[in-house]
Amino acid sequence: GPQEAVEDGAPDGITRVKLALNWFPEAQHGGYYAAQLHGYYLEQHVEVEILGGGPDAPVVQRVATGQVEFGLTNADGVINARAAGAPIVALFAPYQINPRCIVVHESTGITRIEQLEDLTLALSQRPAFSHFLRKRFPFRNVTVVPYHGSVTPFLEDERFAMQGYVFSEPVVARRLGADARALMVADTGFNPYASVLIATETTVREHPALVAAVVGASRRGWSQYLDSPLATNQHIHSLNPEMDMEILAAGVELSRDLVLDEVAAAEGIGHMSRQRWQLLVEQMLEAEVIEAGQVQVEQCYSLEFLATPPSP
Amino acid sequence: MTRNRLTRGAGIVAPPMLFSVLVVLAWHGVVTLFDIRPYLLPGPMDVLHAVSVHLPTLIGAAALTAQAALAGFLLSFFVGFLVAVLFSQSRLAERSLYPYAIFLQTVPIVAIAPLIVLWIGHGLAGVVAVSFIISLFPIIANTTAGLTSVDTELLDLFALNEASRWQVLIKLRVPHAVPAMLTGARISCGLSVIGAIVGEFFAGYGTQDFGLGYLIILTNAQTKTPYLFASVLFSTGLGLIFFSAVAALSSKTLDRWGGRDVN
Amino acid sequence: MTRNRLTRGAGIVAPPMLFSVLVVLAWHGVVTLFDIRPYLLPGPMDVLHAVSVHLPTLIGAAALTAQAALAGFLLSFFVGFLVAVLFSQSRLAERSLYPYAIFLQTVPIVAIAPLIVLWIGHGLAGVVAVSFIISLFPIIANTTAGLTSVDTELLDLFALNEASRWQVLIKLRVPHAVPAMLTGARISCGLSVIGAIVGEFFAGYGTQDFGLGYLIILTNAQTKTPYLFASVLFSTGLGLIFFSAVAALSSKTLDRWGGRDVN
Amino acid sequence: MTADPTSGAHVYATAVHKRFADGTVAVDNLDVEVSPGQFVALVGPSGCGKSTFLRLVAGLTGISAGTLTVDGMPPHEARASQRRLAYVLQDPTLLRWRRVRDNVALPLELRHMPRNDIQVRVNDALELVGLQDVGDMFPRQLSGGMRMRVSIARALVAEPSLLLLDEPFAALDEITRQRLNDELLELWRQRRFTCLFVTHSVQEATYLSQRVLVMGPRPTRVTAEHGVAFDEPRSATLRTDLAFVRLVAGVSRDLSQAMEERPAE
Amino acid sequence: MTADPTSGAHVYATAVHKRFADGTVAVDNLDVEVSPGQFVALVGPSGCGKSTFLRLVAGLTGISAGTLTVDGMPPHEARASQRRLAYVLQDPTLLRWRRVRDNVALPLELRHMPRNDIQVRVNDALELVGLQDVGDMFPRQLSGGMRMRVSIARALVAEPSLLLLDEPFAALDEITRQRLNDELLELWRQRRFTCLFVTHSVQEATYLSQRVLVMGPRPTRVTAEHGVAFDEPRSATLRTDLAFVRLVAGVSRDLSQAMEERPAE
Numbered sequence A: 001g002p003q004e005a006v007e008d009g010a011p012d013g014i015t016r017v018k019l020a021l022n023w024f025p026e027a028q029h030g031g032y033y034a035a036q037l038h039g040y041y042l043e044q045h046v047e048v049e050i051l052g053g054g055p056d057a058p059v060v061q062r063v064a065t066g067q068v069e070f071g072l073t074n075a076d077g078v079i080n081a082r083a084a085g086a087p088i089v090a091l092f093a094p095y096q097i098n099p100r101c102i103v104v105h106e107s108t109g110i111t112r113i114e115q116l117e118d119l120t121l122a123l124s125q126r127p128a129f130s131h132f133l134r135k136r137f138p139f140r141n142v143t144v145v146p147y148h149g150s151v152t153p154f155l156e157d158e159r160f161a162m163q164g165y166v167f168s169e170p171v172v173a174r175r176l177g178a179d180a181r182a183l184m185v186a187d188t189g190f191n192p193y194a195s196v197l198i199a200t201e202t203t204v205r206e207h208p209a210l211v212a213a214v215v216g217a218s219r220r221g222w223s224q225y226l227d228s229p230l231a232t233n234q235h236i237h238s239l240n241p242e243m244d245m246e247i248l249a250a251g252v253e254l255s256r257d258l259v260l261d262e263v264a265a266a267e268g269i270g271h272m273s274r275q276r277w278q279l280l281v282e283q284m285l286e287a288e289v290i291e292a293g294q295v296q297v298e299q300c301y302s303l304e305f306l307a308t309p310p311s312p
Numbered sequence B, C: 001m002t003r004n005r006l007t008r009g010a011g012i013v014a015p016p017m018l019f020s021v022l023v024v025l026a027w028h029g030v031v032t033l034f035d036i037r038p039y040l041l042p043g044p045m046d047v048l049h050a051v052s053v054h055l056p057t058l059i060g061a062a063a064l065t066a067q068a069a070l071a072g073f074l075l076s077f078f079v080g081f082l083v084a085v086l087f088s089q090s091r092l093a094e095r096s097l098y099p100y101a102i103f104l105q106t107v108p109i110v111a112i113a114p115l116i117v118l119w120i121g122h123g124l125a126g127v128v129a130v131s132f133i134i135s136l137f138p139i140i141a142n143t144t145a146g147l148t149s150v151d152t153e154l155l156d157l158f159a160l161n162e163a164s165r166w167q168v169l170i171k172l173r174v175p176h177a178v179p180a181m182l183t184g185a186r187i188s189c190g191l192s193v194i195g196a197i198v199g200e201f202f203a204g205y206g207t208q209d210f211g212l213g214y215l216i217i218l219t220n221a222q223t224k225t226p227y228l229f230a231s232v233l234f235s236t237g238l239g240l241i242f243f244s245a246v247a248a249l250s251s252k253t254l255d256r257w258g259g260r261d262v263n
Numbered sequence D, E: 001m002t003a004d005p006t007s008g009a010h011v012y013a014t015a016v017h018k019r020f021a022d023g024t025v026a027v028d029n030l031d032v033e034v035s036p037g038q039f040v041a042l043v044g045p046s047g048c049g050k051s052t053f054l055r056l057v058a059g060l061t062g063i064s065a066g067t068l069t070v071d072g073m074p075p076h077e078a079r080a081s082q083r084r085l086a087y088v089l090q091d092p093t094l095l096r097w098r099r100v101r102d103n104v105a106l107p108l109e110l111r112h113m114p115r116n117d118i119q120v121r122v123n124d125a126l127e128l129v130g131l132q133d134v135g136d137m138f139p140r141q142l143s144g145g146m147r148m149r150v151s152i153a154r155a156l157v158a159e160p161s162l163l164l165l166d167e168p169f170a171a172l173d174e175i176t177r178q179r180l181n182d183e184l185l186e187l188w189r190q191r192r193f194t195c196l197f198v199t200h201s202v203q204e205a206t207y208l209s210q211r212v213l214v215m216g217p218r219p220t221r222v223t224a225e226h227g228v229a230f231d232e233p234r235s236a237t238l239r240t241d242l243a244f245v246r247l248v249a250g251v252s253r254d255l256s257q258a259m260e261e262r263p264a265e
């Protein structure tokens, strides 16, 4: 209950924690901002300071070293961290469907990732999905080049494809007049949870009430955000003025489908399952991103705090 | 006198200005002629427009970046100077430590970002640290070269007077190295700006504040290319201001070192 | 004689080696003592292990990066030299063009990556271009300083002999600038390595080949920190090799410029 | 006045005034005329402005007022015409990265003379100054006097029509100095270049020149002048000639008087 | 031998040999002893090794064989003891970023003398060499002779017990030179430092010193020696003294002989 959250004993009875984002504030962080903006964290006697990230923000390391109590990363990030020996635990996974996509020109006629051929594909070597795709699919006559955040080369070349987030790159490209089509990576079967809330094993073990409070409030926040995002989007826009309201609105629209799939409808937002973690670990083994024996599936996540559905 | 100085000032400023105008015209011409898309290479008018629309944002961001870059530059100047002094005093220290200086020069910031954040923290301090790391080496290399290239005759003079190592350093090597140090500073001041921007890529400043690094990443991600170029223009502007400051300081100082008969 | 040279060689190499051993021990000590996690700062044994496991990959990547860095360095050396010559010949050119040199120095590569890729293409050429852009400025700054700091007495001597501008350049300014150019090269050779790595972040080499930049991004994203540090170690190794080559060339060349009585 | 490239240059100065950027006036109201092929020696107190005058004649620095021409042209134009100028600066001014031989070769190299010709001439010049054995050394391996001799050799290879020498032999022992005096006179006799020779040795000035100009303290001008009309060719015996000794004494007296006029710094 | 800091240093050299890195042997089998407080002049052909010998005595470079001591110690140790050394190098060797005044002050500054004392001494030294008016100028604003005088002033402020002078007055006019000769003698009479004086003027060597050493061509050694025993204090009239003129002639003869022994380069 809320009383337990006071355990850290700040004089005003409020526990102050930090949450490190994996990117500059945007729609994929909306639920957390909504929880903050609408006072859901404070209701639990927790004050959450949300720290913006950037391209090279070392979120996992900051959480692992205790600089921040909570952070956001994707499920494959959690597995990478565990493989490296960092005691990171996933607590809450709003995005059931990973927003990753491959953007192609509609004129190519390509509708599935398996069909990618005879083109240039900008793919970052960072995320695990790129390794999975390259292992899994033949990609005949595809030149893989690094991806560096801009859709410019895509606009210039009909035979250019690139990775993206479904609510970012395709939207930007379309706005600039391109016939962008997003092919969901999740459709290939590689579907890590995204924008996952993480903490260390120590935090989970020693401050379960705090964790429960944060997870619960975040869950409420996501639910609220998907229902009426306007206030939160305005807040995000004020923090990240270069993220305009239009893109944020589009982001919420798309996020609804990615967050509220059937499982979430049944089990509540942010639900995780052993099967999906197990599958992901196997896929990452297949992609040779991790090695056998490095990761115990059960240690990657905790369902403990998702047991009770959030109060409405 | 004042009049004269003014006209001379104009004589110095005018031709580069004129050249800039030509460059801008050529740029405009190329963009128009080849019908280059603004998202690829915006024309000068597009960039100007972006500047005018986002002026307060750009100025605020540039101010913050400038602050970090200046701190990084000053830090690298002082630390680099001290390291160079150490190198000039001991070939052993030089041989032993140069590899670590090269390590700092060749390490991709992304690789040591977690360590910087861990030890120095997010926000201004982290950004300054990156700016420092990136702008350190030229100061070390140039100052060391300056400190160790003293004429043997002058060293003899000091030896004759039984000058201590310290005196040789303070009264001979350092003054002799001043021109070389200033050349190092010319290189480092620009690097400190790019260093601050790179630092902002991962360290940021906190919730509300942001510098040019943020603008560059965000405008790039959204392919707001005119705005991106406006941000880059501001970063170059910072570099120019820093450079001009160092150059002005140089020409003032160097009068003493190699002033010439103006006839 | 040979014997003597050998022992002297040992005397030069041994102390820095010893110091490195100390550094490695201290590193090991710190990591062990404070129980620093390998994903944050791997200990030397972790890194060594990563090196041994991934040695062929690391060597292949380093070879590719070295190739790009070398090309970038040579290009920046020649272009920087030409630009510096232009600057030394005309204050007007210097004043008009320096801002553009500073632009190249302060522009974040991410901002111009699309242009580089468009004009130069992906693959080696693009990587070389980035390495070139990043390592250009120190050559310009140092060479210009060297070319313009000639003693007035020597300039008088050439004027007396009615030397042409070209002769003053070739027979006076350039030889006089050699030491300064070498200092610039010392700075640039390290920058060319980091430039190639950054270039690989943006341009890559194609589907199958990869350099250290790729390894660094990959291992960083996957929190394979020991492997990341192994890659960084190789990048520093490249920097050291380049630096040593330039230094060896320097000491050979500079004999002629300021050789000293070895007594 | 048209220039005859085979004979010496004509130097003409009236009311020449030189003021440096810092306000120091080095030369004031100086009048000197040197006919083509004349050998003129300049003596005067340290710091009076002798070097400055040579620099003006060489066109290395400009006059602040007055008229100064070489062959009827402003000095820098005369230098640029086909008439050749050589100048032994007060300091050796050698290129430290060039061997002695290549330092001496410099003026010829700058004139694009063929390599083989250069080599012959350089060897002759080095022999003239007694340095044939050190052609392959670097300047830093030489003594002060040897460096100065390299500088002299470099001036002589140029075969100038106007030769300016600023205390060229001050760093040499008396015997070498004497020998070089005679070599210089011999060269002058053969080639009849115009020669302006600054020295602190009144004896040397008298021995070498056709006219000795005595210059006063800064701001300098010519305070006395002595014609020197001994038989040519001169030789060492002249030094013990009574007329010579008297003339030297006369010049010395004028020099001391010049120095007393206003105290030199 | 223990050193008395109030009197001059004792210089002792036997079988001294100096070979440079490039193989040049500058000094070979040189024997010289200079008693404390003695004034010894060295003359010899250009490039013979005079400067090299002074550098050895100053401990600026090491001997290759033989024995060389100053007050019984190796030269660099003697320099480091409380005995003071001053050395007027053949070139002025001034710091170009320091004004004349601050260049002269350097040895005293290095000795941590209080500012006010420095100022007084520097002014005196500048006056001695006739440069009181240019104290605030930079070296590049001076003439060659003036620069050399700054260097002399810098040596004299140091109040040395061993003074080495390498052609200090070569760049000066005869009158200034004479005056500085007398000032130097006067200082020496007052302070009785040991003095090694290299010059190309045999007259100057004889006028100033108690002994004149004639050195042979490279590799150099002492080929002749003349005691100079005129009454003290000496003055300008000595120069016309018959005994003096004879002695000068004798030294000159020895010098020419020395040069003929082996041809100087």
Ligand SMILES: Nc1ncnc2c1ncn2[C@@H]1O[C@H](COP(=O)(O)OP(=O)(O)OP(=O)(O)O)[C@@H](O)[C@H]1O
Pocket (backbone or CB within 6 Å): B261, D020, D021, D022, D024, D025, D026, D044, D045, D046, D047, D048, D049, D050, D051, D052, D053, D090, D218, E140, E141, E142, E143, E144, E145, E146, E171, E172, E173
């Ligand atoms: N660049 C300069 N700036 C200011 N003053 C100068 C400059 N060059 C020379 N002077 C001054 O001009 C005067 C004459 O100098 P100059 O070199 O012509 O003397 P000099 O007659 O050659 O003396 P010396 O016999 O000592 O060589 C000196 O007082 C000197 O201080």
Ligand SMILES: Nc1ncnc2c1ncn2[C@@H]1O[C@H](COP(=O)(O)OP(=O)(O)OP(=O)(O)O)[C@@H](O)[C@H]1O
Pocket (backbone or CB within 6 Å): C261, D140, D141, D142, D143, D144, D145, D146, D171, D172, D173, E020, E021, E022, E024, E025, E026, E044, E045, E046, E047, E048, E049, E050, E051, E052, E053, E090, E218
């Ligand atoms: N660093 C050096 N390396 C090689 N040889 C040198 C070096 N310094 C001097 N020498 C040689 O040693 C010889 C003596 O030089 P030193 O300077 O002692 O002559 P000096 O008697 O002072 O002549 P001068 O009267 O011309 O000044 C010369 O032949 C010179 O070439």
Ligand SMILES: [Mg+2]
Pocket (backbone or CB within 6 Å): D050, D051, D052, D090, D166, E143, E144, E145
């Ligand atoms: Mg002069």
Ligand SMILES: [Mg+2]
Pocket (backbone or CB within 6 Å): D143, D144, D145, E050, E051, E052, E090, E166
């Ligand atoms: Mg000498």
